[in-house]
Amino acid sequence: MLPVLEVKGVSKKFSIRHESGYLSLRDRVTDLFKPAPSSREDFWALRDVSFDVQPGESIGIIGKNGAGKSTLLKILSKITPPTQGRIIGRGRIASLLEVGTGFHPELTGRENIFLNGSILGMKRHEITARFDAIVDFAGTERFLDTPLKHYSSGMQLRLAFAVAAFLEPEILVIDEVLAVGDAEFQKKCIGKMEDVSRSGRTILFVSHNMAAIQNLCTKSILLQRGELKAIGPSADIVTQYLTSLDSQILDTSGYIQVHPEESNKPIRAIEVLCDGRRSATAYMGCELEIRIYFKALEVLTNPVLGIIIKDLQSTPLIGVNNRHYTGNFETAPLNNGFISMKIPYLTLFEGMYHVDVHLGNEFKDIEVLQDCFQFTVEPIPFSSSGQLPLKSINRMFIKDIKWILNSSDHVE
Amino acid sequence: MQELHTFEIKPKKAFAFNFKELVDYSELLYFFAWRDIKVKYKQTVLGFLWAVLQPLLLMLIFTFFIGRAMQVSSDGMDYAVFAYSGLVLWLVFSSGVTNAANSMVTNAAIIKKIYFPRLIIPVSAVVVALFDFIMAFVIFIVILLIFATPINLSLIYWWPLALLLTIVGTIGPGCLLAALNIKYRDFRYVVPFLIQALLFLTPVIYPVSSISQVWLRYVVALNPMYAAISVFRLPLSTVAPDWTLLVISLSSGVLFFIIGLAYFRRTENYFADIA
Incomplete structure (x- = not known):
C-alpha cells in the first residue's frame, strides 16, 4: 500500500x-539610498x-x-x-x-x-x-x-x-x-x-x-x-x-548559556548551584539554587519566575513561582539581572531531573524554556550508618526528621 | 475502495491560479461574509437601517449644498436622484475597498492557523458591502417613485452591468491594498484618505460634463467607478454618454483587477510568515 x-x-x-519587526514603507524608501541592504x-x-x-x-x-x-x-x-x-x-x-x-x-x-x-x-x-x-x-x-x-x-x-x-x-x-x-x-x-x-x-x-x-x-x-x-x-x-536534553548542558559545571547578548529574547543564562557551588550534580538534601540571568527589553515590573522540576517520565514533581511565596519583587523593577530560586534542602531522590523555566510578569509569560536543562541528584549519605532512606518506598526525601529515644516510663 | 483525494505540497509558483479550489471553498466565502454582516449589525439599535441611512443622509447633504446652493447640473435628473444613484454604487466601492484593505490584517490570527485560499477574505469583505447595496437599492427604487423620475426601461439592462463593473472595480484595488497593508502597515492611513479624495475625483456628486477642461475629464475617467456610475445612470439620463471616457474607465478597472489579483497571488504564500 x-x-x-x-x-x-x-x-x-x-x-x-x-532591526525592526514590521516592514514599513519608510524602510523600503530609505533602503533605496543605503549602499548596502539592511x-x-x-x-x-x-x-x-x-x-x-x-x-x-x-x-x-x-x-x-x-x-x-x-x-x-x-x-x-x-x-x-x-x-x-x-x-x-x-x-x-x-x-x-x-x-x-x-x-x-x-x-x-x-x-x-x-x-x-x-x-x-x-x-x-x-x-x-x-x-x-x-x-x-x-x-x-x-x-x-x-x-x-x-x-x-x-x-x-x-x-x-x-x-x-x-x-x-x-x-x-x-x-x-x-x-x-x-x-x-x-x-x-x-x-x-x-x-x-x-x-x-x-x-x-x-x-x-x-x-x-x-x-x-x-x-x-x-x-x-x-x-x-x-x-x-x-x-x-x-x-x-x-x-539528549543532557547534551544541552554546554558546561557540566552547571552554567547554561541560553540566548546570546544581542538576542531579543530575555533569558541569557541559567546557573545551578548546589550548596553555593556551581554544579550540575546536586545531592540529596543539598541547598539547591537555580539562577536565571536575564535582560528584558523593557522594564520588567513584578517579575515572576516559575520553575517546574520533572522526572524523566515528564511527571512534574515541583512546580513553583515566586508569587506562591513571599518573593514579591514589586518594589524592584528589573530589566537586567538575575532572579534565583533557592530550595533550602532538596527533597528529591537520586536520579535525573529536567526543568522548565517560565519568566514573565504577573500577567503573562515572556519566555518559556521547556526542558531547558537537566541535573542529576546523587545520594550522599550523611547518617552515621552510611545509609539513606530507600527510593522505592519514598516519594520525597525529608532530611531533618528527628528521632528521639526516651528511656523514662511512658506518662499518660 | 473509495477514491482517495490526493494532494501535493511544494514550493509555490507565483502566478498559478487555482480556480477549482476557490469553488471548493465557496461555502467558506459565504460564512465569512455572513459573520461580518452579523457582527456589523449586532448590538446596534437601528440594525440594518444603517445600510440605508448613510447614502440617504449623504444625498440630503449633497442635494442642499451642492445641488441647490452651488447649482451644479445633473444630466437632466433631479439632483437628489442624481446624487443617490451615484452614492449607492460609490458606497459599495468605498466600504468594499476599505473593508478589503483591512481584512487580511483583522483576520491575521486565522491566516496563521489554518489554510484556505486567501482570496476569500478580501472578496468576502466586498460581499459585505454588496449586502448594504441591496438595502440601499430598495430605497433607490422608492426615491425614483417619489420624484417620478422617467426611466427608460429598455436600457434597464445597464443596471446589472453597472453592478458587475462596481464589483470588478472594487475587488481589484481591494485585493491590492489588502496585500500591501499586510506588508506595509502604512496603507492603513493611506486608504481612508484615498477613498475621500477619490469621491471628489469621481463624477458621483457632479456630472463629468460640468468639467470644462477636456483633459481633466480623461483624468477623472481613470477611476474605475466612473464607468460603473455613468452606466448605472443611463436609463435615467437624457444626456448621451461619452464612450471614449467609458472605455478609458473600463480599461482602468480591468487593469486594476488584474494587477490586484496578480499582486495578491504573488504575496499570498507568505502572508502567514509576515502577518
Missing part, C-alpha cells in the same frame, strides 16, 4: 531582518526533512522549542509553503493548530459552531448532521444562543474542541492543543483522539507531553535544530529525546 504521507526533503528558510540573515527552520507515514500509523513529533516542529506542522497544513522539497498526501487532511480558530465573541455558540466548522473545512450539511453530537460533546446546550463573549474560557474551549473532534479527515494534524483545559476534559480529548487513531486514520501530533505521545503514537520523529534526528517507535524516540 502506498504511504498516506510522503515527506521528501522538505526545507524552510526564513529571512530575518535584524542586514539579513537566512535561517533554516527545517532542513531536508524526509519521512513516510504508512496507513494507520500515527506519528508523534518531538523536539525542543525552536527545533522546527511548528514549522513542519505549518507546512503540512499548507499555511506556509516549503522553500524546497515536497509532500505527497493521500487522503483529506485537516489541521488543528489551535482550538477555536475564528471564534468570534459577538456570535452565539450556535453561530460559532457553523463558522468554526466551516473554517476547519467541513461542509454545511456535515455540520448540520453532526450539530447535536457536537453540542452534546461540549455540554453547552443551555448556552447555544448566548454570545460567546459571555462563555467562561473553559466552556469556549470545550465548544471549540467539540467542533474539531467531529472533523473526519483521513489525516489529522494536531499541535499542542491539549495543553489546556481541566484534567477531565483532557482525558475526554485524548480518548477522542485514540478513537480516531484506532479507526485507522492518521494523526500527526506535536506535544511536550511524553505520556500522551507514547499513548497515541506508534511512531515518533525527533527534530533537532530543523533536522530530522531520529525516527522509530515512540518509546525509543522519547527516551532518546529525554537523554
